[in-house]
Amino acid sequence: MSGVTLQKVVKRYGDAEVIHGVDLTVEDGEFCVFVGPSGCGKSTLLRMVAGLEETTGGAIRIGARDVTKADPSERGVAMVFQTYALYPHMTVAENMGFGLKMTGHPKAEIAAKVTEASRILKLDDYLARKPKALSGGQRQRVAIGRAIVRGPEVFLFDEPLSNLDAELRVEMRVEIARLHREIGATMIYVTHDQVEAMTLADKIVVLRKGRVEQVGKPLDLYHNPDNRFVAGFIGSPAMNFIAGTVEQGAVRAPGLSDVPVQTGVALPGSGAKLVVGLRPQHLALAAGATHRVEMTEALGGVSFIHLSAPGGEKLVVEAKEDPSVRLGDRVGVSYAADSALFFAADEAGRRIR
The missing domain is CATH 2.40.50.140 (Nucleic acid-binding proteins)
Structure with a gap:
């Protein structure tokens, strides 16, 4: 596993600058949550780490490697999206192992990694099912399992619980927290829900209009906010x-x-x-x-x-x-x-x- 370092990272679309010189360090094994209102730049910043958005200025490092210009496939990251993006004609096991199959991994290795991921996510009873036979929470676990199977250095989550109902959101928060404890991976998680941020994060990054307002542990931000925006956003x-x-x-x-x-x-x-x-x-x-x-x-x-x-x-x-x-x-x-x-x-x- 590896940490992530952003050094004066900038993103522009034409003349419009949407990320303004962000400096941030996510330590190896840390669970870091980007939180802020809609349009604050948190998903854009995550996609820049993933390589899905070009970095206009600054540098992004994963571990000791400068990945600023690297292709997404070369960065050692796996991303879990808001939409599950599962293949409807494939079983759970086939969906989880598809990425490794496409890169030519041996069948025995794929099967072993799918088995281990299903054990971690408690999906053993569902491996032969198609996505249509799963609940929303189970589908999201399959999407997370697909990421685990790849063995990435860094996991990236882009509002993965937004499509779930209130009860399932709570259940999946517990699952993701348990997953982090079990595999100890570096995770960066984007949400607009400050309750998710408070309950999951080792470190919270509060963003507004493409700038970092404050970085810290959840209760540090709650008890000791630097400004009125952070004080009003953290806490419900x-x-x-x-x-x-x-x-x-x-x-x-x-x-x-x-x-x-x-x-x-x-x-x-x-x-x-x-x-x-x-x-x-x-x-x-x-x-x-x-x-x-x-x-x-x-x-x-x-x-x-x-x-x-x-x-x-x-x-x-x-x-x-x-x-x-x-x-x-x-x-x-x-x-x-x-x-x-x-x-x-x-x-x-x-x-x-």
Whole structure:
């Protein structure tokens, strides 16, 4: 197995630059997830690693090899796509071994590798079936098995669970995590679903508009985001953002109340605008009538209450039990002041530390 290194990687389509000088290192055996909204460049970056998109500038290395200009077949990668792309007239075993058959590998070697892949993916009972006789989750496992059989240095996954229903997505997340533990391969995984990113990744790369916003372990990004975009994207429901103003060394946020300053946070001067960030679990319903209940989501063990603040700002409050509030009720809000984060009010939204 090998790691992957991107050095100032650029992608242009004509005059339009869509990947802007990305530097990144994926360590050998690491599970790295590219995450971000639609159009952020995560699939384009993955396809550049695979060799399916030409690299306009910079360099891509897999292990010690510079593969920037190498053909996809020479890079030592295997890719699993959103669509299964299985041959309908072939059995599971034939689909999994087809790539090796086309490259002239002996039948005994192909059979041994298919058997090992089917054991890892628990497909032994399905090897003689055609794809039409499989569920969506089983088809995706066959597609992953086809990649395993090739014995690549790096596995690439491009939103492989998007076509599955909610229950199968959870099941396949567990399967992919188990697969990574068992074979210890370097894996790069693309998703727009931050829950998948949080549960699967050793390292998350948050992308926006073709640039890397932050790289780190899932909980590091959750607890210590560098900017407002990362803070809002990582975590479900998203972090609440409330406009505030610095007044005499404190923060005034009409959507809440006076927010005490965290120790060690260097605030800008009085009158400066900033944004206060609080996660739903750090807010609570309280006595008062300052906020209007817009909607409640009762999920059993937890409820999410959507509120409208006096200035029109939207807040989400997490409650562990049924809060017994209904649409149109008026409530107050309290908060854990030591959990508040502060961000610049401009578009970049850099964290104030």
